[in-house]
Amino acid sequence: MTTNGDSNMASQQPAMPTITQTEDHPLSTSLHDSIHSLSSSRHQSSQVAKTYRQAANLFLTRRFPEALSTIEPIITVQPSDSGPSQNGNGADHIAQQAAVAPVAYASKTTRIKIWSFWLTFLHQVVDLGPEEGKHAFGTTKWKALVSKARDGAVWDDVVRDGYGGVEGSVDADVVVSLATLLLTHMQSQRINQEKLEAYLSAVARPSFDITSHLSSPPRLRRTSSTPGTNTPRDLQTSLKILELYTLHVLPRNGEWEYAKEFIMMSELLDDEKKEAFLHALHGLKEEREETAKREKQIQRAQQEQLERQRHEEEDEAKAHAKRAEEESRKREELRKRQLEAQPKDTYQQPRSSHNRTISGGTASKPRPAKKDISRRPSPQTLYARIGLILSNLQSLILNTTQSLSSNPMALLRTLLFILAFALMFGRREMRERIKRAFDRGWAKVSATVGMGMKVSSI
Secondary structure, three states: OOOHHHHHHHHHOOOOOOOOOOOOOHHHHHHHHHHHHHHHHHHHHHHHHHHHHHHHHHHHOOOHHHHHHHHHHHHOOOOOOOOOOOOOOOHHHHHHHOOOOHHHHOOHHHHHHHHHHHHHHHHHHHHHHHHHHHHHHOHHHHHHHHHHHHOOHHHHHHHHHHHOOOHHHOOHHHHHHHHHHHHHHOOOOHHHHHHHHHHHHHHHOOOOOHHHHHHOOHHHOOOOOOOOOOOHHHHHHHHHHHHHHHHHHHHHOOOHHHHHHHHHHOOOOOHHHHHHHHHHHHHHHHHHHHHHHHHHHHHHHHHHHHHHHHHHHHHHHHHHHHHHHHHHHHHHHHHHHHHHHOOHHHOOOOOHHHHOEOOOOOEOOOOOOOOOHHHOOOOOOHHHHHHHHHHHHHHHHHHHHOOOOOOHHHHHHHHHHHHHHHHHHHOHHHHHHHHHHHHHHHHHHHHHHHHHHHHHHO
């Protein structure tokens, strides 16, 4: 039973507003779509899990192209068959925001496994190398897959297709895998730093936009006021993200002081963990400085070695040139000595031979010097000839007398020859005959000598 006062107080309370579902109300339409999606999410989740297991088996058997074709349909947004709405009430915009890949409707565990598998797959594709990768996927496809890991585009694909473009909705385990992939395959960590900072900022300041909340799949909506730290596992994953950011990404970019400040200001770390993080950061910095110092020493040693090699090559070239110069000088001296040792008459020519020309203008051959006419033997008389014979006979006798003691027969032969010679020249006819024969022989000799003189003078 109620009293009058109670009835008066009840009559004074304002009536609660009711929401009427009308076709042209965008909020009612999104609620209807969300309720309808719940009925089909369980069936879709089972299909996604089945597809993931097939792709994982193909990957384990190194059938990479088949694994790629199997996993791609559930991690990319499927094109919608329905055309744009004509009512103009904004439902198309909400539906476009809610366009996600089928993996978004799977359970959290399955979703994390699928994205971890996809990132591991990209890592393996990069490790295949150009030759094997192009053979397996083709040049264009392999380069497109590699660029996702090396350019950081895979992070945007995961956030857009798997989480409806909401950075704060990405699972922390997926963020760890993304940061590790970029840390492994990107030379510069600027993009990795930007993505991690965007994620940490989105987690620290969650969005309360009811439109985006209703348009996202139910499994991606966060309900805790402190996202990322609901369970000890979530806390451990958040610490892993903090470790990657402060001890790996920021040091790779040379931001040591900022990493130190971020550790000191972190709310997830207590004093003991902060001290451990700072100690690890200090050790990494010392190791990096020591590595840089060793690299400089190695580079300096290599430069010094190259300089020594260059000096040794220059000294060797100079020594070789000096030896070649000495050998050339020795050969020149030897040639000069050989020229000096040869007879000078061989290289000397009469000066008159260079100046002697004929009327035709050509140089004439040098004529041999004429023999002295005074040296030509003059005709001798008979008495001179006889005197010559007698002198020769006298010398013969003197030579024979020296050997009389040893050879008496020689003296006898000599006397007989003298006697015969005296008897022969004692007759007048014989003397005249000998004279005529001698004159004829001498005339022939004179003519022969005269002809030789004429030929030599021409």
